[in-house]
Amino acid sequence: MINTKKFGEELKKKGFTFYSGVPCSFLKSFINFAINECEYVMATNEGEAVSIAAGASIGGKKSVVLMQNSGLTNACSPLASLIYPFKIPILGFVSLRGEQGLSDEPQHELMGQITTQMLQMMEIHWEYLSLDFEEALNQINRANGYIEQNQSYFFVVKKGTFEAEDLVRQEKKQSANLILQGKNKEDQLPARFDALKVINSLKDTHTIQLATTGKTGRELYELEDAPNNLYMVGSMGCINSLGLGLSLTRKDRDIIVLDGDGALLMRMGSMATNGTNSPANMLHILLDNNTHDSTGGQNTVSHNIDFVNIAASCGYTNATYIHNLVELEEQIKAWKQNKTLTFLYLKIAKGSKKNLGRPKIKPHEVKERLQVFLHD
Numbered sequence: 001m002i003n004t005k006k007f008g009e010e011l012k013k014k015g016f017t018f019y020s021g022v023p024c025s026f027l028k029s030f031i032n033f034a035i036n037e038c039e040y041v042m043a044t045n046e047g048e049a050v051s052i053a054a055g056a057s058i059g060g061k062k063s064v065v066l067m068q069n070s071g072l073t074n075a076c077s078p079l080a081s082l083i084y085p086f087k088i089p090i091l092g093f094v095s096l097r098g099e100q101g102l103s104d105e106p107q108h109e110l111m112g113q114i115t116t117q118m119l120q121m122m123e124i125h126w127e128y129l130s131l132d133f134e135e136a137l138n139q140i141n142r143a144n145g146y147i148e149q150n151q152s153y154f155f156v157v158k159k160g161t162f163e164a165e166d167l168v169r170q171e172k173k174q175s176a177n178l179i180l181q182g183k184n185k186e187d188q189l190p191a192r193f194d195a196l197k198v199i200n201s202l203k204d205t206h207t208i209q210l211a212t213t214g215k216t217g218r219e220l221y222e223l224e225d226a227p228n229n230l231y232m233v234g235s236m237g238c239i240n241s242l243g244l245g246l247s248l249t250r251k252d253r254d255i256i257v258l259d260g261d262g263a264l265l266m267r268m269g270s271m272a273t274n275g276t277n278s279p280a281n282m283l284h285i286l287l288d289n290n291t292h293d294s295t296g297g298q299n300t301v302s303h304n305i306d307f308v309n310i311a312a313s314c315g316y317t318n319a320t321y322i323h324n325l326v327e328l329e330e331q332i333k334a335w336k337q338n339k340t341l342t343f344l345y346l347k348i349a350k351g352s353k354k355n356l357g358r359p360k361i362k363p364h365e366v367k368e369r370l371q372v373f374l375h376d
């Protein structure tokens with residue numbers, strides 16, 4: 001077995017201090033170490049954990065994700081279409097429930113057989129974590145080499161790998177909603193492009209704009225391709241978790257997340273994580289057109305959802321319904337004056353700019369450019 005604390009300390013020496021994940025009993029002791037000794041963000045699902053870790057990585061921290069192999073399936077979208085195209089290095093630990101030859105619950109049987117194949121198929125370098133401490137240290141060095149080359153590296157962790165480590169420092173983060181402003185007049189229903197124009201016109205040298213998958217990113221790119229923009233491709237629903245990881249690691253910057261209703265609904269658990277962690281430098285703007293506009297305008301189910309109340313109950317300090325572009329401008333300016341985790345909701349018109357192009361710059365170039373911007 002590996003001495004969990006010593007192993008974690010070795011990782012810490014290499015700079016791995018930021019963790020996110022969803023628990024597994026095989027990883028219990030290592031997660032306890034991360035909660036006790038490092039920055040650990042408890043995610044609501046494993047894809048969210050990967051996205052949070054990705055945001056932290058962009059922000060300059062070596063980051064780690066922890067998950068059960070049954071949660072690897074939840075993480076496939078950001079593993080395949082976020083960290084791969086953007087070349088974001090993540091160190092992963094995936095438990096191996098359902099290991100062949102060991103008796104385990106029926107739900108782990110198939111996952112036990114396909115865990116390593118799944119990593120392989122997603123072109124993630126991996127190896128089994130050794131139960132021998134000295135060998136495990138060599139493995140950390142090897143993994144770190146890959147991470148420093150912008151490549152992710154995963155360890156598959158068998159039963160009984162980590163020695164017991166107690167949970168000693170678990171705080172219950174309490175975040176309160178202080179401002180809740182619902183709908184009180186007619187909606188102007190501006191075009192998304194016009195809303196983006198307002199948002200973009202207010203950015204300064206501290207602002208990072210993260211745009212959700214599809215036409216939001218494409219319209220922002222068309223408006224202005226700037227080094228402080230990131231256009232999500234694929235991995236729908238992951239942008240606000242990426243924003244959380246970035247906000248937590250770069251408190252010196254203002255992180256503006258531009259979300260879509262379909263995307264937010266896809267991974268709405270992330271709002272609970274955002275509210276709990278409550279980064280004051282994060283402004284989450286939802287542009288709700290009630291449709292999957294990017295894929296042909298099919299209805300989402302957002303017309304039944306009160307996102308402002310959901311944000312408030314998740315612990316966003318400020319959750320405000322915006323009716324028009326004037327209010328949008330006022331609210332962004334107000335947030336800049338008095339930063340708290342804020343959710344702004346704006347209903348927009350369906351449809352998008354005609355003849356909309358796509359970013360010509362590759363995702364990993366967008367990330368590298370953003371990192372240079374963050375460094376300056």
Ligand SMILES: Cc1ncc(C[n+]2csc(CCOP(=O)(O)OP(=O)(O)O)c2C)c(N)n1
Pocket residue numbers: 077212213214215216233234235236259260261262263264289291292293294295300
């Ligand atoms: C995981 C995943 N599922 C589906 C898609 C395909 N897809 C791309 S954008 C989009 C619609 C997004 O809807 P919304 O967030 O409301 O934004 P809008 O298109 O209306 O701007 C879909 C379904 C994807 N990229 N990723």
